[in-house]
Amino acid sequence: MLPYLHLNLYFWHLNLATYGLTIWVAAVVGAFILDRGFRRAHIEADAVGMVAIAVVAAIVGSKLWHVIDTPIEFREMGWRVLWDPAGFAWYGAVVFAIIALVFMGWRAKIGGLRMLDLAAPAAAVGHGIGRFGCFLSGDGCYGIATKLPWGMSFPHGIDPTPPFVRVHPTPLYEMTAEFAIGAWLWWRGGKQRGRGAIIGEYLLLSGTARFLVEFIRRNPRILWGLTNAQLASAGCVIAGIVLIWLAARQQVTGPEAAAAKAA
Numbered sequence: 574m575l576p577y578l579h580l581n582l583y584f585w586h587l588n589l590a591t592y593g594l595t596i597w598v599a600a601v602v603g604a605f606i607l608d609r610g611f612r613r614a615h616i617e618a619d620a621v622g623m624v625a626i627a628v629v630a631a632i633v634g635s636k637l638w639h640v641i642d643t644p645i646e647f648r649e650m651g652w653r654v655l656w657d658p659a660g661f662a663w664y665g666a667v668v669f670a671i672i673a674l675v676f677m678g679w680r681a682k683i684g685g686l687r688m689l690d691l692a693a694p695a696a697a698v699g700h701g702i703g704r705f706g707c708f709l710s711g712d713g714c715y716g717i718a719t720k721l722p723w724g725m726s727f728p729h730g731i732d733p734t735p736p737f738v739r740v741h742p743t744p745l746y747e748m749t750a751e752f753a754i755g756a757w758l759w760w761r762g763g764k765q766r767g768r769g770a771i772i773g774e775y776l777l778l779s780g781t782a783r784f785l786v787e788f789i790r791r792n793p794r795i796l797w798g799l800t801n802a803q804l805a806s807a808g809c810v811i812a813g814i815v816l817i818w819l820a821a822r823q824q825v826t827g828p829e830a831a832a833a834k835a836a
Contacts, residue, residue, distance in 0.1 A: 595706025634669025689772035701751030708744035716741025767823035773816030780809030
């Protein structure tokens with residue numbers, strides 16, 4: 574594993590956290606995808622600025638969610654936990670990023686749901702890149718012990734595994750799932766759909782992927798044999814289904830709808 578890149582620049586020694594580096598890469602890639610989405614939809618808006626604000630909101634939300642989810646760390650570390658390189662919760666990031674994107678969509682006269690639809694593919698791909706950062710840093714979000722041939726050990730991670738213990742590389746599982754979800758949402762977003770349909774599919778698919786992978790992660794069970802992340806995943810899935818159902822009831826306008834009506 575490679576939690577830090579150690580750079581010696583003349584008289585300056587720099588320890589660069591690989592997770593932070595992947596977050597930066599995720600933001601750049603997300604901004605590119607969102608900008609492509611704006612162009613495809615013939616929308617003039619600042620994708621880079623919007624992604625930058627959404628990323629900051631996501632980081633704040635992810636740290637706050639992590640503190641609420643694991644209060645023992647806050648009791649032990651105090652406010653330092655907010656600056657700790659480990660401990661980022663995806664659901665907190667989703668909630669705060671959604672709030673920020675809805676506000677920016679309203680302000681740019683795009684519309685809150687429309688903005689979320691346009692940002693969904695970028696969110697999925699960015700999430701996948703972030704999970705690769707978790708893998709590189711070995712921050713403890715890997716799975717339970719396994720004897721499968723692709724099991725891995727993280728003895729030098731930020732949260733190391735015991736020596737010679739091989740575990741499920743769950744960050745790679747989520748990374749693969751999120752890249753596939755991002756590609757699917759990009760393809761779906763190229764067609765006329767009711768507002769809220771794409772973000773609904775994102776919540777449904779990403780929530781399902783996280784719910785399933787939690788069965789082989791090390792997180793404690795808190796209710797009905799489920800982890801806190803699984804309960805939040807169930808909420809995401811329900812919200813996604815509701816959004817998809819509401820979008821399906823809308824009368825979609827556009828070239829495809831007009832052609833169908835004329836036929």
